[in-house]
Amino acid sequence: MxxxxxxxxxxxxxxxxxxxxxxxxxxxxxxxxxxxxxxxxxxxxxxxxxxxxxxxxxxxxxxxxxxxxxxxxxxxxLIPFQTLPFNIYKSSIALFITEILGKCMKEETGNISLFRFLLNSILWLDAAEDDFENFHLQFLIKLASFLGFSPETASEVSNELSLHKLPPLDSNAEKHLNALISSEYHNAPKLDRLSRNTILNSIILFYKLHIDTLGEIKSLTVLQEVLK
CATH class of the missing domain: 2.40.50.140 (Nucleic acid-binding proteins)
Known part of the structure; x- marks a missing residue:
């Protein structure tokens, strides 16, 4: 049909x-x-x-x-991209996001709210002129709510990691993660490269506790090298 x-x-x-x-x-x-x-x-x-x-x-x-x-x-x-395929930073984020989505999304039924979230997120990234370095962190946090395990605070992430004998976030990283959880794409907190990568690694570990098929994220190394 x-x-x-x-x-x-x-x-x-x-x-x-x-x-x-x-x-x-x-x-x-x-x-x-x-x-x-x-x-x-x-x-x-x-x-x-x-x-x-x-x-x-x-x-x-x-x-x-x-x-x-x-x-x-x-x-x-549907909507042609203006910058995403031509900007190495954005295209690296896009590859990372598609790898995560490919491993996380198995649902073969329509989910309009999830589709709209993805559509609006992608369009925001394409249109952003600057300050999008933390987009992938916020994206993972927001996506988790659709997957059923979104943390309300950074301490929830740390506690769950500790429970499974994984490295928890330190106090500085918890502060930054709380700021990311409560912010929108347009007002993300400023992070240096070390903080960004530390938080990203912890979020991925958190994802792996909930999605056992996540496995190795091949695009992670490139993403962490590109985003300085």
Whole structure:
């Protein structure tokens, strides 16, 4: 059955010579996997650009309940990015976010509030001219509320880490994390590189306590090197 929906590209893998298998978080159906044939051929007119991390799509898809693999009938860019693919700092954040989303989001049902959160967060990052260095920290904190384990205070994170014999946050990091928890993207607290990386590592450990499939975050090293 043909259905219209909006979507956010999570990732894709190459399939055979010219095709890809792409994971998209859709507004109507949650996480869905699609096969797109011929997208890597010379005749595809750069269509592969539509499947880069966090690209926002307007889709018409063939959707049938119970199927693991679907097909796309029509697609176009919903809102073109202005800076995200061209700014090394933002693109590093985008790769990190898509890796986290790919590991955390398994829900194959629509979640409009989560979709709107992701959409608005991505658009904010694309539009931000400066002061977005802590975006990924705030994003993880906000995303956790949709995943069912959002901390209300930094001490909750420290206590849970300690309970599992993991390094807790020190008092300075707790202060910064409390500021991040209570702030919006546009008024994030200022953090130096060491504090940012310390808090990020603790948040990831916190995530791993709740999502046992999280595993290694391959984009983490690059992100921590790029954001100074």
């Amino acid at each position: 043909l259905r219209k929906t909006k979507g956010i590209v999570i990732n894709y893998i190459r399939y055979r010579e010219t095709s890809i298998i792409v994971k998209i978080f859709t507004e109507e159906f949650g996480i869905q996997t699609f096969i797109e044939n011929g997208v890597r051929s010379a005749k595809s007119k750069n269509k592969i650009a539509l499947f880069q991390p966090l690209t926002l799509l307007d889709l018409v898809v063939y959707h049938k309940e119970g199927k693991d693999l679907h097909r796309i009938s029509e697609l176009k860019c």
